[in-house]
Amino acid sequence: MTDINPDQIGAGKPQPLEWRDGDMPYSTAFGDHFYCQTDGRLECGHVFLAGNGLPDRWSDRPTFLIGELGFGTGLNFSETWRQWKLHRRPGQHLHFMSFELYPMRRAEIDRALARWPEIDAERQALAALWPDGPEGIVALDLDGQTRLSVVCGRALDGVAAAAPGFDAWYLDGFAPSRNSDMWSEELMRLVCEKTAPGGSFATYAAAGFVRRNLAAAGFAVERRKGFAGKREMLCGVKAQ
Numbered sequence: 073m074t075d076i077n078p079d080q081i082g083a084g085k086p087q088p089l090e091w092r093d094g095d096m097p098y099s100t101a102f103g104d105h106f107y108c109q110t111d112g113r114l115e116c117g118h119v120f121l122a123g124n125g126l127p128d129r130w131s132d133r134p135t136f137l138i139g140e141l142g143f144g145t146g147l148n149f150s151e152t153w154r155q156w157k158l159h160r161r162p163g164q165h166l167h168f169m170s171f172e173l174y175p176m177r178r179a180e181i182d183r184a185l186a187r188w189p190e191i192d193a194e195r196q197a198l199a200a201l202w203p204d205g206p207e208g209i210v211a212l213d214l215d216g217q218t219r220l221s222v223v224c225g226r227a228l229d230g231v232a233a234a235a236p237g238f239d240a241w242y243l244d245g246f247a248p249s250r251n252s253d254m255w256s257e258e259l260m261r262l263v264c265e266k267t268a269p270g271g272s273f274a275t276y277a278a279a280g281f282v283r284r285n286l287a288a289a290g291f292a293v294e295r296r297k298g299f300a301g302k303r304e305m306l307c308g309v310k311a312q
């Protein structure tokens with residue numbers, strides 16, 4: 073699956089997927105699941121939130137910008153929004169900007185997220201506002217303190233065009249062995265360039281070439297214990 077050229081498929085086309093074990097979406101384009109089969113919501117908390125020092129880092133920030141490579145089902149967004157609502161103070165604002173080649177349809181997002189009663193409210197709110205034909209930049213003000221932007225198209229193009237100032241990154245682009253485009257040195261350099269001083273990244277990936285690309289891009293990379301028996305994951309901060 074590594075030879076997929078996103079240009080051949082075309083940005084904005086529907087996500088090619090099938091359902092396994094009832095409600096588990098599986099990408100037929102990339103030959104991978106969208107999240108770990110143990111529990112994707114808990115994995116999000118372990119890898120992406122804790123790996124970026126969240127929710128603690130929210131405490132003294134009037135605004136916070138999270139970038140994500142790969143919106144998929146919106147699970148990471150929904151779990152982050154849930155935790156944000158528990159920890160935020162009045163006046164604080166979160167912007168979650170995700171980059172996605174194949175935006176899912178509303179019914180697919182709804183079906184995938186219905187597995188977790190913990191994010192029922194977030195699933196319903198997201199599905200209610202999600203457009204029928206997502207394209208360009210889908211910008212949703214989900215509540216007075218939370219904005220979601222999904223930039224449709226190749227992550228490389230979207231991140232290149234984005235303004236700098238990202239405080240944290242969720243790198244979630246399928247297994248590196250199946251989608252090397254989402255872990256290229258070129259993309260990791262752009263991610264680092266667009267990161268604010270003191271900003272961070274986290275990912276479940278632990279492949280050597282991903283670690284080297286992130287380090288070459290300018291991150292101080294740390295290895296941590298992965299989720300649910302995975303030996304390692306990576307996280308780190310932008311080196312000064």
Ligand SMILES: C[S@@+](CC[C@H](N)C(=O)[O-])C[C@H]1O[C@@H](n2cnc3c(N)ncnc32)[C@H](O)[C@@H]1O
Nearest residue numbers: 142143144145146147148172173226227245246
């Ligand atoms: C592991 S899934 C993301 C899961 C997601 N974060 C969630 O919460 O459900 C990877 C996503 O990356 C997207 N993707 C793959 N290659 C891409 C590319 N070159 N640019 C942008 N998105 C890409 C896929 O369409 C897929 O939705």
